[in-house]
Amino acid sequence: MTVRFVALFTGGLAFLPFFSDAQTFQSARTVWASDGAGVPALARDVDLMLRSGELELASIQRDGVFQGRTHERLDQYHRGVRVFGGQLVWHKEAGRVLSITGKLFGIDNDEISVSTDAALDADAAVAHALAASEANAFAVGLVELVVLPMKLGVELAYYFHVRGDRTLDAFFVDASRGRILLRYNDHRSQTGMVGLGVGTWNDQKKMTVQQAAGTHRAVDTVRPFGIRTYDVNFDARTWNRYAADTPAFLATDADNEWMDGAVVDAHVYAGYTYDYYFKQHGRRGVDDAGLANINFVHIARQSAGFNNAFYDPVDNSLNYGDGDGITFNFFSSSLDVVAHELTHAVTQFTSDLIYLNESGALSEAISDIMGVSVEFFFEPAGSGRQRADWVLGEDIFINFGPIFRSFRDPNAIGDPDHYDVRCAPPVCTEDFDNGGVHINSSIVNHAFYLMVEGGTNRVSGMRVDGVGRAQMDRIESIFYRGFTAFLVPSSNFSDAREATLRAARELYSADSALEQTVRQGWDAVGIH
C-alpha cells in the first residue's frame, strides 16, 4: 500500500519547496508540520506508512533540553529496502506528536518503482569497490542493500564503507552490474584537528593543526586563540616578508605525524602557555582579547650559532634560534623558555615595562616566574629533562646540566640573590645587558622562590616561611596581578614589592598569611 499523503493539502502544514541535494540526489519532498491543526492529519498518514512498511522506526532520540521529549526517526522503505536519505522524525512528548519533519523521496515525482531483487551479491559489490581503492583498503561495517534515489534515476545499490590508510570512503555499488554509483569521503573531520608531534627530546605531544590543501598546517584552530608556527627554513627574506602572512611559509606536514622538534615544541608549548594563562589567570591570549600568536622557527642554521629566543614587540612574534647543535639544541625545546617569551608579550600588553635597568629586570623576572610556573603546571616536579624545577632553560642544553638561571640559588651561577649585590654601573650599564636585565632579574626570582618554598637568604640571613608547593598558585596569582595590573613602564623593584603586596591584600585580604609571606620574601632579598 502506498500512502499518498492526504494531509498534503490540509491546512497548517508546510511542505517546503526546496530539495535535499539536487546536485547528486533526486528531488525530495520536505515535510514540516509543526502546528496544532496540521500535525494530527499528517500523523495519521505517517502512521499508515508505518503500518504499510513504507516507514520503519530507526531510532529514538531523547531530547537533551526538554525532559520527556523524544525524536523518533523513521526511515523510508521501498518494498522492504531502505531508501537512502529518506527519513521522517516524529517529535513527541508523553506520546503526543508535537511536530513531524523530514524528507521523503518519490512523493512528488513518479513513485519509486525500482526492483529490489539484487542480481549481484554483496561480496561481489565489495570486490568492485576494493578494486577501485588503494592496495591495502578493506571493507568495514555492514553492507546494506539500499534504494539510492540518484538524480539520474533510482537505483538499487549496496552501501558500505572502505577504509584506506587514512581514508574512509562511502561506496554505493549498483546491485545489478557492479558499477560504482556514488563514492565520497566519509571522514567527518573538522577543519581543526589534532596530529601527532614528536618533540626535540623525542616526547610525543598533540599538535593542533589545520587540514588544508592536501596537507596539514601548523595552525591551531582548536583553541579559541590562534597559534601559527612558521618555518622560516633559514631564509632571512622569508622571515622578513612574513608580514604578508603567506600560508606557504607555515610549517606543514603531509601525514600529520610531525617529526620536526623545533616546530612541534614551539607550537605545542605556546599552546600550553596559553592554556596556563587561561586556566590559572583567566587570561584569553597575550592581549586578553584573543590575539593570535605567531612563532618562527629555523630562523638560522645551527652553523650560524643563533643561540637565543626572543619576543618581537613590533610584529608580536616569538622567534626561536636553532642553537649551535653543540651546546644548545632548538630554543623552543624548553617549555619554560617558550612560556618566558610569551610572557614578554603579556607584559607588552599590560605594564609594558621598559626593557632597561630595573624595569627591564622586572620584565625578565616575571617572564622567568611565569616560565617555571607553566612548567609546574604541566610537567611533573623533579630534576632531569622535562621536569618542573627551579631553574630556567635546562632543557635547551644538549648535555643536560647547565642552566640559564636559578631561582633557588642564583649565586651558584654568578647571579645576584640580594639587592645589595645587584649588578650596577659601571658593570651593568645600558650597553651591557640593558643595565643587567637578565642578571638582576634573579633577585626577584629568588624572592618568588622563597615565598613558595621558604628558606633563608644567603646575604641577609633572613628566613621566609614559604606557602609550600601546594599553594604556589596563590603566589603566582599575586605576581600575575601585581605585575599586569599595577606596574607601569618605568616601575622599579620597590614598585614591584608594593604591587604584589597590594595584589595579596586584594586577593587574600589584608594582613593575611599570604601578604606576610610576600612581605617576608621581599624583605629577605633587600627590596623595600
Next chain:
Amino acid sequence: MRRIASFLGLIVLAMGVASEAQQEPETNTVTPSAKTARRFQVLVNGGLGSGGRSFGGVSTFTEFLEQGSSRRDYDGSGGFVFEFGGIYSITREIGIIGSFELFSGDNNAFFEEIVPHPLLFNQSRSASSELAGLSYSENALHLGVVYSIEQPAITVDLFGGPSIFFTETELVTNVSTSSSYPFDELALGSTRTSKFSESPFGFNVGAALTYRFTPVVGVSVQGRFSRASVSLEAQEDSDPLEFDTGGLRVSFGLRLSF
C-alpha cells in the same frame, strides 16, 4: 521466520504424539474426575514477573590519537505478566501444555563516555548519566509436558518444556558529548535509543495449584521459571550485549475445563 516455523513444527509434532496417545484405550477404572472427564483446560493468568536482567558492555573508539570508550550498563525491573493457553490431557496424569506469555517491564541504563583530551595525552575526560524507563517487552510461547496430581478439589500440575521468546528491548545507541575550551570537562548532550529484537529458544519449568469450585471452573496459582539467552549487537566495535531473558513469573488465574 525460519526459527518460528521450526518451533511451530515442534508443536505439530507434539500434537501428533498426543493424538496417538489419545487413541489408546482408557484403562483406569476409577471414577473419572473432572479433569479426566474433561480433556481440555483453558488457562488465563495474570501476575508479576521478576526483573534481574543485568547486562552491559564497553565499546572503544579512537579520537585525538587516543582510545576512548563508551560504557552501557542495563538493569531490568520486574513487570506485569499475562498468560493464556491450554492443557490437553493425554492420560489421567500426563498432558501437554501450551501457553503464550506477555511480559513488559522497564530497563534502566547507566552510560559513561570517556573521551580523550584534544590537547593533552593521558587526560581523558568522562561524563556519565542514567536513563530510566527504557522499554522492554518479552513475549514467549511455552510448550511442555504436564504431570498432574489430582485430589478431589485440588490439582497440582508440574510442567516443563521448550520455549521461544520474542524480546524487544530499547537500548542506548548514541550519546552525544560536547566540550569547550580548555576542554577539561565533558558535557553530555542528547541520548539516542533504538529498539532491538531477538527470538531465542529456551526452556520453561513450573508448577500450578488449581482449586476447583465446580468441575468446570477453578482458580489457580502458578509459578514458572523460564530462560533463554539473548545476544544483541547494539554497539559497533563492541562485543554483543548478552543477557538472559525470562525468569521467575508468579501468576494467578482461571482454569476452565471442557
